[in-house]
Amino acid sequence: MALIFCRSLIDGCHCERSEAISIVQRSEIATACRAGLAMTTPQIMCDRALVGICKLRRRGSVYIIVLSVSMMVTVIGLASLFAVRVQRRSAEIVKDCAEARLCARSAVELGLLYVQDPNWRDTRSNGTWVSNQALGSGSFTLEGIDPTDGVLANSQYNPLVLTGLGTKGIACHKTQVTLVPVVEALEALNTCLHASGNIFVNAGKQITVVNAPISTNVNLDNLGTIDGNAAAASVTGGGTITGSLTVPAENKPTPYSHVIPDYISKATTIPFTGTINKQILTSTYNPWGPTNADGVYFIDAGNDMTIKNTRIHGTLIVRTNGKKLTLDNAVFMQNYRSDYPALIVEGDLVAKYESAVFTLSEATLSTNYNPAGAPYEGIWDDDMVDEYPNKIQGLIHVKGSLTLQQTAKITGAVICEGPVSCEDNNLIVHDPNLYACPPEGYTFVESMQISPGSYKQVVD
16 A cells, blocks of 8 residues: 555655656655655655655766866866967067067168178179078078179169068068169269369460369379369469369269260261261261161271261260370261260370361361251251351260360360370360269269168068
8 A cells, every 4th residue: 555655646746846756766755655654644755755866866966066167177277278388389489570570670781781882792792692690599691682684793773672581490581672772973074174194284275164173083283274163182283273273172983884885885886987077977867877866876996086077966986995086177076865975985085176266167168067867956958058166065085085285165074084184275164964964874873772662571
């Protein structure tokens, strides 16, 4: 009866927790009934049995919770240790990156120091300048590259790209900057006549310079008269100088050695004839062959040569191989392009045309100097009644010596890389446009400067 009662009790229990009673728990209640619990009221039996069962369940749940909490604490602890290691490693990488960046910038700064040497293009090669140079706990490599043609020494006017690679540990940083030349006009263009050698003014003779001085990098030996300003490293002779005298004067550089070859490479060659007389040569008129659109012509004379009674509108280059070119009687020479010189002599020049006596007269010389194909100031004709100035207008560049005779007149400027002798009464009127807008090649590189916006980090 007790068992039957307990089973019915279990089946009919209305306790709120009775729905949670499993088969095992029902067995436990039945056991409790055999022990004499069946004589109590059904409700009390149910409660007591369920209380015992719940206690058993509570003990198991606490154990599971403790295990879970312990596991969570362990995981959190391990995760914290790992996070600390990651943070420390991250901090080390950040530090290495910063040091690599400083190494790269130091490499570029070293490159900027190197290019302050005026001969850096000759002493440095295109490529790596410094390799794996230690700096602090890092290192750097410096490269200098000519992006134009890959050759540093062939032109002062090409840009330079400096690249600094800094390393520290696994960190690398690359900094790059482009340098461009600061180009200035040759100071010699700011003179009427400048010589790298001595200047000698004969006794009783006069040279007049207007709007700019006569200048030499060495000695001015004046036995005659200089009507105007003068500048020299030293002065002797005791002659008259009507203007100011600067002694010692600042040394003025001459054109780069590649200037004359560069112009020859642009020129049309004219066969040498010994003497050129009563001729016209322009960008559209060449009696010896094809014309040159820029009016640049080259004569490789190899010997003494004379040009007289001739009009040239262009740039004439004459190579005499140690001999002399003589400009005689009447000549009218002017540059065709404003950014090119009028005359370049790779040798000696004697200017003995008589500007104060003669003009380039078509009637006197029985020559038409502005025929069809060779207009003067846009006008051509077929008569012989015109007259032209007897002078050289533009820049004259003489590689050897210069001798000024008769009353030769020049409007522009003269650069002579040798000595100058003034043997008569000559006039040079300076053209300030030559200094303001110098002819191509008649400049020098003052320095290299950073191209705006080019200082940057680069990524391979």
